[in-house]
Amino acid sequence: MSTDPRLFIDAPLSASAAIPLAREDAHYLINVMRRGEGDVVRVFNGRDGEWSAVIAHASRKGAGLTVADQTRPQQGVPDLWLMFAPVRRSKTELIVEKATELGAAVIAPVVTERTQSDRIKFERLQAITKEAAEQTERLDLPELRTSEKLAAVLDNWPDDRLLIFCDESGDEADAAWGGARGRGQPMAAALAGAGDRPAAILIGPEGGFSPAERDRLRSLQHVVPVTLGPRILRAETAAIAALTIWQSTCGDWR
Amino acid sequence: MSTDPRLFIDAPLSASAAIPLAREDAHYLINVMRRGEGDVVRVFNGRDGEWSAVIAHASRKGAGLTVADQTRPQQGVPDLWLMFAPVRRSKTELIVEKATELGAAVIAPVVTERTQSDRIKFERLQAITKEAAEQTERLDLPELRTSEKLAAVLDNWPDDRLLIFCDESGDEADAAWGGARGRGQPMAAALAGAGDRPAAILIGPEGGFSPAERDRLRSLQHVVPVTLGPRILRAETAAIAALTIWQSTCGDWR
Incomplete structure (x- = not known):
């Protein structure tokens, strides 16, 4: 199992999509998890499965990801x-x-x-x-x-x-x-x-x-x-x- | 099920036994649960089952119980x-x-x-x-x-x-x-x-x-x-x- 940080992102996920990060998520990645530009994270949105993504930019003004490949297909929980x-x-x-x-x-x-x-x-x-x-x-x-x-x-x-x-x-x-x-x-x-x-x-x-x-x-x-x-x-x-x-x-x- | 307070007491329990209370137990009964002389509590020690007991005295110097009747026989938990x-x-x-x-x-x-x-x-x-x-x-x-x-x-x-x-x-x-x-x-x-x-x-x-x-x-x-x-x-x-x-x-x- 990968130990890359995981984030729930409320946005469509697909290859090459650019995802601006909410302030709390940027804080968590950069300041808590000590990740920076080029580092890999995993993202999911409840619909499109799990994807790897790369931190494309990170500064005081904000941070953003570029989505790479799907790592797991979408799967729900029992009802x-x-x-x-x-x-x-x-x-x-x-x-x-x-x-x-x-x-x-x-x-x-x-x-x-x-x-x-x-x-x-x-x-x-x-x-x-x-x-x-x-x-x-x-x-x-x-x-x-x-x-x-x-x-x-x-x-x-x-x-x-x-x-x-x-x-x-x-x-x-x-x-x-x-x-x-x-x-x-x-x-x-x-x-x-x-x-x-x-x-x-x-x-x-x-x-x-x-x-x-x-x-x-x-x-x-x-x-x-x-x-x-x-x-x-x-x-x-x-x-x-x-x-x-x-x-x-x-x-x-x- | 009784709502009388329950206490674990590390002392032998039998009818009419006089039990001095540890300071924390006295504090719990008198100050937290707001009980006083004559009120009923339940006690157990891990060996003699559960007993009802009465608060015999309660003052700044300490508190004590008098054990009354057994309310449940001893029962353990699975191994x-x-x-x-x-x-x-x-x-x-x-x-x-x-x-x-x-x-x-x-x-x-x-x-x-x-x-x-x-x-x-x-x-x-x-x-x-x-x-x-x-x-x-x-x-x-x-x-x-x-x-x-x-x-x-x-x-x-x-x-x-x-x-x-x-x-x-x-x-x-x-x-x-x-x-x-x-x-x-x-x-x-x-x-x-x-x-x-x-x-x-x-x-x-x-x-x-x-x-x-x-x-x-x-x-x-x-x-x-x-x-x-x-x-x-x-x-x-x-x-x-x-x-x-x-x-x-x-x-x-x-």
């Missing part, structure tokens, strides 16, 4: 969404970074009844997806959505998409359901046979889902309630673990 | 070790916290040829395992080991323990092995049938393993080389993902 209730800032940023590394196609903050923080720094999170995609050898960025209320998300749920409901509330859920409907199955077992179906993972806030939310979720036909082991995971750990199990069971880690 | 090359401090701390949540029995930093940082703040990491175990409803703490060189670890490798070698080096490994020995299998597939065998996960540094290390690892009989999907994961992400897949395939998430 998996991560929906999560925003937690405090550092944890939300960790979730977005790791969801990008773990190959989520869509990252969607959802506001539940017990969500403590619905403030999302959208541009900051977008920058995190870009940096994580560059480092993780992805050829696209995940689609980062703006926050939406869980109720509205469920109102418009696409019929063909499995909703994997990570219900980390343990005994509380047992009690609420009087044992009658039971808890979810272990996630890997619950996904057996779900192979190539579009899917979404739903992770609740630290305080869990409300009884009304849990009631509605469990009544929907495309919802699969799952458990993530006998210990209680923090929200960001649950998100990372659920993405991993899905990729390993249904996604492109098979 | 899984996480061995990882220390990375920069915040990432090492994340790995230790998440390994505790994900139920590793042993957490062991190993120094490889390309390990960039072999300084481990042992007491700080121990405090992280304690806090994570308290929050995650574990009934024990993982055993945190001091750093050891990979070569020494392999010299003394126990015969019955599987060594799951996460080789995130991608094409570099392909090239080094000339395709002859191939890359590892996807981890879940590689572990099929490894059910109740003691195991250890080995995660390398950001720079990967050296050719000599890879050579030695791949020549050992109890080593299973595995891959974690087509993207390149950062070290801490690889650690969390590998722990998740093991628990889901061989551990107590089944």
Whole structure:
């Protein structure tokens, strides 16, 4: 694997194309990575695959690349969404970074009844997806959505998409359901046979889902309630673990 | 599930036992959690299960508990070790916290040829395992080991323990092995049938393993080389993902 720096560039890529660099990208290449004129970088835009490119000019006024050859054809990630209730800032940023590394196609903050923080720094999170995609050898960025209320998300749920409901509330859920409907199955077992179906993972806030939310979720036909082991995971750990199990069971880690 | 605060206490627990609290635990209960005399907490020591206890006294001079009833019998975690090359401090701390949540029995930093940082703040990491175990409803703490060189670890490798070698080096490994020995299998597939065998996960540094290390690892009989999907994961992400897949395939998430 090449150790040339990688950049996501929002511009068409083809042989000999001249690409002016955004200020942050120029700073990263020249000042952080210590590259200069004539050095090779790799670029991708989410559509045209990965290309090698050469730093054509670099000065205080800016820098630009000249695209050379395609190094990899375009390849996407499996059709998996991560929906999560925003937690405090550092944890939300960790979730977005790791969801990008773990190959989520869509990252969607959802506001539940017990969500403590619905403030999302959208541009900051977008920058995190870009940096994580560059480092993780992805050829696209995940689609980062703006926050939406869980109720509205469920109102418009696409019929063909499995909703994997990570219900980390343990005994509380047992009690609420009087044992009658039971808890979810272990996630890997619950996904057996779900192979190539579009899917979404739903992770609740630290305080869990409300009884009304849990009631509605469990009544929907495309919802699969799952458990993530006998210990209680923090929200960001649950998100990372659920993405991993899905990729390993249904996604492109098979 | 009770929302009473939980504390790991390194003392024997039995009905009516009087437990003086360490200063940090007293601070956490009284100042952070705003509990006072007569309030209920839960305690565990890694041996005697979980007990309810009452705050018997709390003043500037200190605080103490009186143990009441056992709330859960002792239960351990599966026999899984996480061995990882220390990375920069915040990432090492994340790995230790998440390994505790994900139920590793042993957490062991190993120094490889390309390990960039072999300084481990042992007491700080121990405090992280304690806090994570308290929050995650574990009934024990993982055993945190001091750093050891990979070569020494392999010299003394126990015969019955599987060594799951996460080789995130991608094409570099392909090239080094000339395709002859191939890359590892996807981890879940590689572990099929490894059910109740003691195991250890080995995660390398950001720079990967050296050719000599890879050579030695791949020549050992109890080593299973595995891959974690087509993207390149950062070290801490690889650690969390590998722990998740093991628990889901061989551990107590089944």
